[in-house]
Amino acid sequence: MGPGTTVRWRRRVGRWRRTGCAALIAGAVVLPLSGAARPQIPAPAPAVLAAPTAATLEKTYAANRANAAQASRMAADHGDRHRAAADRSMADPSRRLLAFDGRGAGLATEVLGDLAHADRVAVLVPGSDTGLDTYGRFRAAALALHRQLVAEAPAGTRTAVVAWLGYTTPGTVSTTVATTGRADLAAPELRDLVDDLRRITGPDTRLALLCHSYGSVVCARAADGLDVSDIALVGSPGTGADTAAGLHTDARIWAGRGADDWVEHVPHLSADLFGTTLGFGTDPTSPGFGARVFDTGDGGHSDYFDPGSPSLTNLARIALGETTEVTHD
Structure with missing residues (x-):
């Protein structure tokens, strides 16, 4: 298969995805909610622990x-x-689990690096279809980010990444992915995590949220008054807010979208239908939203944490506070 064939195939797949996403949002009120097709897997209740x-x-x-x-x-x-x-x-024995729950799709919060002594901490918030069964790809993104932080950090600056699978993510093909319902439930949990990190690291550590896809909706719902320095939204379908100011946070708001990301073609609308709000409104990369738009290169929806990519480089610089080095679209 030559390069031209590969490009045509990716564009064709992108069109199919765009059509499917638009149809999902348009018809979400009449589609049945998608439940887990697999039977429940038995697992113990989470360990009962004091606040870390x-x-x-x-x-x-x-x-x-x-x-x-x-x-x-x-x-x-x-x-x-x-x-x-x-x-x-x-x-x-090598894993550092700040939280774990094996029930259902599963939840986990994993630390990469020395959290107790970190000067800079990046919290990675995933999007749809992320659970314990698919955790490997999420962890790969967190590992790539941690390596980039270590490589980019000024001498003497200690870093850590927190991979936060702390909520039940929606399925990509489900009505839940078109509403803020899962994000509304997740937002208090994300705020609790930030409180935990502040208790562990102290007030002088810089915290940044890096939020992918539906994870950007979660970060937006949690943003009001949150004690973080930066919130970066990548591959975002919208936040439910019309502007960055509408997130009610002192954090810097960043937004990026790859040139080949199909989410560009998801309708950036928000409508109340039969008591349900569908869609997430304004495109965070649009001038009217007011975010700091940064360069993410030509990648697709799953490519933001690819080693060597402009998006990974810029996300690491945002997390490190090296904001003057961030390249912009």
């Missing part, structure tokens, strides 16, 4: 790894080898 501090982090990590190991055994006994393997990977 710098001094108790290692105990927190160990307790959550033990919970993941138990979840793996229960999933294996249930006959779900895929989930058992995913949970077993979480239980590896």
Whole structure:
């Protein structure tokens, strides 16, 4: 397959995605809600732990790894080898789990780096179709971001990444992906995470939220008064706010979208139909929204954290506070 054929194929797939997304938003009120097709996988309740501090982090990590190991055994006994393997990977002694819940689609908060001593912390917030069964791709993005932070950080600056799968994400093909419902439920959890990070790291550590796709809706719903320095929205379908000022935050608001990201063609509308608000309104990369639009290159919707990409470089600079080095569209 030559380069021209590959480009034509990607454009054709993009058209199919655009058509599907537009149809989803237009018809969401008449489509049945998508539930999990797979049966419930047994798992223990999350470990009951005191609010984490710098001094108790290692105990927190160990307790959550033990919970993941138990979840793996229960999933294996249930006959779900895929989930058992995913949970077993979480239980590896090298993993730093700030939180873990193996029930349902699963939740996890993982730390990359030395959180207790970090000067700069980036919180990565995922979009749709992210759960324990698909966690590997989310973690790969977090790992790439952490490597970039380490490479870009000024001498003596310590960094950490928090991969926050702290909410039940919507399915890409579901009515929930077209409304703020899941984001409204997730926002208090994200605020609680920021409070935890402040308790662990102290007031002088710089915190930034890097929010992908539907995760940008979550960050927007949590933004009001949130103690973070920067909020970056990538591949965003909208935030539910008409302008960056409407997020009611002192954080700098950034927005970026790859040239080949199909989300550009999702209608940037918001409408109240039969008691449900569909769509997320203004495009965050539009001039009228008022965000700082940064260069994300030619990538697609899943390419923002690709090593070597302009988007990853700029997201790392935002997280580090090196904002004068960020390149703009």
